[in-house]
Structure formats: structure tokens, C-alpha cells
Amino acid sequence: MALLDDVKSELATIDSELPAAQKAQATAMIRFGGGLRLVQRQIIVQAQFDSLDAAKWLQTSIKTLYGHDATLTQVARQTPTGMVQRYLVHVERGGAALALQTGLLDRRKMLVKGLPSEIINGNIAQVKAACRGAFLAHGSLSDPGKASYLEIVCPCNEAALALVCMARRLGVTAKHRQVRSSERITLKDPDAIERMLLIIGATRTAHEWTGKRSDGEARGKANRLANFDDANMRRSAKAAAEAGDKVRKAFEILGDDIPENLRAAGQLRLDHADASLEELGRLADPPITKDAIAGRIRRLLQLADKTVKARGQQA
Structure with a gap:
């Protein structure tokens, strides 16, 4: 869990994005972190995270990007392995307006089950930011030395398909699979995992994750790929x-x-x-x-x- 905490803390510090990309990240965090609820005929926006830094980023962004106040509360949750802490970002007043602003409600006030098409088909900065937001909300990463995987739990099939499409636009092939009652997007190839971490902005964690892999040849290949990608991007x-x-x-x-x-x-x-x-x-x-x-x-x-x-x- 320490490595996962590190990568989410690193991603939550990224603040150099354009407003469109920041909005794409916030929208993905809301969708993959929980979404919308109807309580007494009022729409409430809420999202739950395992990272305090991620929750604080969303709380601040809701205020600065959309002008709504969001509350942040810590909740304890019982799991088979014991009690864990979660962080809930909650918008009650203005929830319907925020849902419309983020595109999670369309102009007919119908729920968008996946992600808005403006994000899926948006520019590359928006796509990267949306993938970052999905990982911050419900992503996990294997520890070095164990079977490699990067996984994001999706709230519905439409959200999973949107994530697969966006990953493909970034040059990463992600596998969509159903585990019990949940939809998941999974990467198992170490090079693909490192590439995705670099793309969404977790440069330090990507290098640490790769550096701890036991296969020196694979590590060299991944570093050359990262340098090649950086040169191409420039x-x-x-x-x-x-x-x-x-x-x-x-x-x-x-x-x-x-x-x-x-x-x-x-x-x-x-x-x-x-x-x-x-x-x-x-x-x-x-x-x-x-x-x-x-x-x-x-x-x-x-x-x-x-x-x-x-x-x-x-x-």
C-alpha cells in the first residue's frame, strides 16, 4: 500500500494542467469515485477515496473550477482485512448544477453512465487527465517483485469502455474484465504499466516501480522506451x-x-x-x-x- 499511497500523492500534486484538463480529471474522479445520488428529489454529488491527497485535490478543484463548496469527511470502513480509512467528498447544495457543469448530466438532465464524449474525444491533455482521475479514484498498483498489474475498478460497463477507449488513444492496450460484480480495467505488461504511469504524470513512481524490478534487461528496455517517448512528445x-x-x-x-x-x-x-x-x-x-x-x-x-x-x- 505504501507505493500506491506514494503514486496517488504524486498525482495529486500535479497543478500545471490547463483548466479543460483539470475539469476532465475532476469529472473522472467523481464518476469513478462514486458519482451522483438522488436524495429527496435532489441530486447529490459524492466521491470516496483511499487517498487523503486525492480527496483534497477534488475538494479544492470543485471550488476553484466550478464555484461550489464541497465537504470532506473521514469515514471508517470494515473490510475482511480490518478497518480502513476512506475520505468522502460531498456536494449537496448545487449538486445538480455541478453534475451539469461536469457533463455527468446531459442537457436533457439524463445521467451519463460513462464519461462525457467531450472528454473521451477531447484533446490528449484531457484524456491523460481523465485517466489520472480514474486511477486516483479507484486505481491500484502491484508492489515490485510481485506479479505486475495496474488496475482500475469501474462503476459500470460504460465507464470501463470509456477508459479502454482513452487508453487506446494514449497508445496503451488495456484489458476489460468482469470480476464478480465489478468491472475492471487491467494492465499486466510491465512496459505498458510504466508507460501508463508516465503518461498520467507519476514519473517518480514509475521510475521507482521499474527500478525495483529484478529483471535488469526489462528495466533497461523500459527506460529506453520512456526516453524515446519523451523525445517524440517534445x-x-x-x-x-x-x-x-x-x-x-x-x-x-x-x-x-x-x-x-x-x-x-x-x-x-x-x-x-x-x-x-x-x-x-x-x-x-x-x-x-x-x-x-x-x-x-x-x-x-x-x-x-x-x-x-x-x-x-x-x-
Whole structure:
């Protein structure tokens, strides 16, 4: 349990995320930590955690992100192995408003059983944050030296499927299985576990977990994979930032004189700065291939260049 406490404490200290990512994490923590209850025709939001740091993060975020007061109480729970402490975050006044703000209630005020599609299909930062929130709420990690696993208990089948989909977007294959009456997402491959820990921000714990594994060859391979991923992420982030700057400049040059399909493609690039071309294609309405989205952005930039040259000749 000490390692699990460490990883959750580490994840709860991450505060450099954009508001959209913070909201995705808070929503996942509420969904995987408990969710919504109807008491005397009023919606109450509550979530229970085994980590005090995780509970404090959610309590603070509910106030700063959504403007609602949440209470934090410590509760004792009897288990087959003895008494354990749990931490309950509870929002009673404004629970319905918070549920709507987080997307756990849709516009028709119907319960969203899994996670909102805006998160599942959101940008990569939102997906990472949602996976982090699910792990903070109901995740577990094996101790080094034992059979490797990373597992998240899910409140329902829809939530499990959402988590599988988001893990796939992050390049991690997660197995969905049912154990007795609970739905679970499980990783057993050590490289996949380390990759997931790194992705959700548990860098220190990932290195500690890997470093304690007895197989030195596997440890070296995992470290090389982490370095390779970090380099790719830096290159991808730099390329996406440069593309965003070019699109922004093209919008300034062309003004309103832009074909709608090119404008839509450029706006997707600006709205999802860290998404890949394949992800941008999926976010398009209707969805298109990555080659198509790349072609539209390229034509937008070419149109801006032609416009600049034409204005220069006229001058």
C-alpha cells in the first residue's frame, strides 16, 4: 500500500494542467469515485477515496473550477482485512448544477453512465487527465517483485469502455474484465504499466516501480522506451505549436475570405494544439482521414501565401 499511497500523492500534486484538463480529471474522479445520488428529489454529488491527497485535490478543484463548496469527511470502513480509512467528498447544495457543469448530466438532465464524449474525444491533455482521475479514484498498483498489474475498478460497463477507449488513444492496450460484480480495467505488461504511469504524470513512481524490478534487461528496455517517448512528445509538441502559429497567421491574413472546409480544419488545429492529425480528423464533422485534414491545413497556408504575394504585387 505504501507505493500506491506514494503514486496517488504524486498525482495529486500535479497543478500545471490547463483548466479543460483539470475539469476532465475532476469529472473522472467523481464518476469513478462514486458519482451522483438522488436524495429527496435532489441530486447529490459524492466521491470516496483511499487517498487523503486525492480527496483534497477534488475538494479544492470543485471550488476553484466550478464555484461550489464541497465537504470532506473521514469515514471508517470494515473490510475482511480490518478497518480502513476512506475520505468522502460531498456536494449537496448545487449538486445538480455541478453534475451539469461536469457533463455527468446531459442537457436533457439524463445521467451519463460513462464519461462525457467531450472528454473521451477531447484533446490528449484531457484524456491523460481523465485517466489520472480514474486511477486516483479507484486505481491500484502491484508492489515490485510481485506479479505486475495496474488496475482500475469501474462503476459500470460504460465507464470501463470509456477508459479502454482513452487508453487506446494514449497508445496503451488495456484489458476489460468482469470480476464478480465489478468491472475492471487491467494492465499486466510491465512496459505498458510504466508507460501508463508516465503518461498520467507519476514519473517518480514509475521510475521507482521499474527500478525495483529484478529483471535488469526489462528495466533497461523500459527506460529506453520512456526516453524515446519523451523525445517524440517534445518533437510533436514543437511541430504542433509551429503549425498552430502558421494557422493563426493565415487567419489574420485572410480574414473572412476563407473556404469553410479550410477554416474548420484550421480551427481544429487551434482548438486542439497537442492532437495528432489522425485525432483532428476524428474530431472533424463529419470525420475525415488524417491525410484529408493535413491537405486542408496545407491549402489554407498556401492560400495565405498567395494572398500575401498578390497584395505585394498590387502595392
